[in-house]
Amino acid sequence: xxxxxxxxxxxxxxxxxxxxxxxxxxxxxxxxxxxxxxxxxxxxxxxxxxxxxxxxxxxxxxxxxxxxxxxxxxxxxxxxxxxxxxxxxxxxxxxxxxxxxxxxxxxxxxxxxxxxxxxxxxx
Numbered sequence: 001x002x003x004x005x006x007x008x009x010x011x012x013x014x015x016x017x018x019x020x021x022x023x024x025x026x027x028x029x030x031x032x033x034x035x036x037x038x039x040x041x042x043x044x045x046x047x048x049x050x051x052x053x054x055x056x057x058x059x060x061x062x063x064x065x066x067x068x069x070x071x072x073x074x075x076x077x078x079x080x081x082x083x084x085x086x087x088x089x090x091x092x093x094x095x096x097x098x099x100x101x102x103x104x105x106x107x108x109x110x111x112x113x114x115x116x117x118x119x120x121x122x123x
Contacts, residue, residue: 004028004095009117012085018119020080022095032101033071033078034110037091037119044094049101050078058101085121092116 008020024033034049048059048069057069068081078095096103098110107113 004097004112004114006093006095006114006117009093009119011120011122013122014086016085016121017081017083018085020082020093020095020117020119022078022080022114024076024078024095024097026076028097028112029073029076031097031111032099032109034096034098034101034103034107035067035069035078035080036094036096036105036107037089038094038116039088039091042091044105044107046103046105046107047080047093049103051101056101060105082119085119087121087123089121090119092118 005023030052032051035047036044038044046060047063050071054071071078094116095114096110097112100109103109
């Protein structure tokens with residue numbers, strides 16, 4: 001089974017930073033890679049995505065400037081640098097691969113998903 005593997009989650013104090021990683025593998029070399037999150041009791045939210053070649057980037061407005069997505073084409077990994085975290089950022093963060101960098105909160109066009117990594121921000 002082909003999987004995306006997220007790592008880097010954990011507990012951080014408000015105001016701190018975390019850097020998440022998603023290892024996608026060569027199978028996803030030609031796929032866009034995206035980050036989403038889902039907080040308890042809430043629906044999923046799109047955060048950001050990078051095109052397969054890394055030249056195109058899309059952010060959801062609410063995350064732009066504070067979260068930064070990057071992509072390593074050679075290793076087919078993507079990272080999400082998260083800064084100035086608040087308790088409202090507490091959620092499970094997911095990596096996904098698909099055919100678009102504009103999937104919306106619904107994740108349209110995303111074909112494969114990781115199992116997520118928990119991020120908890122304490123006040």
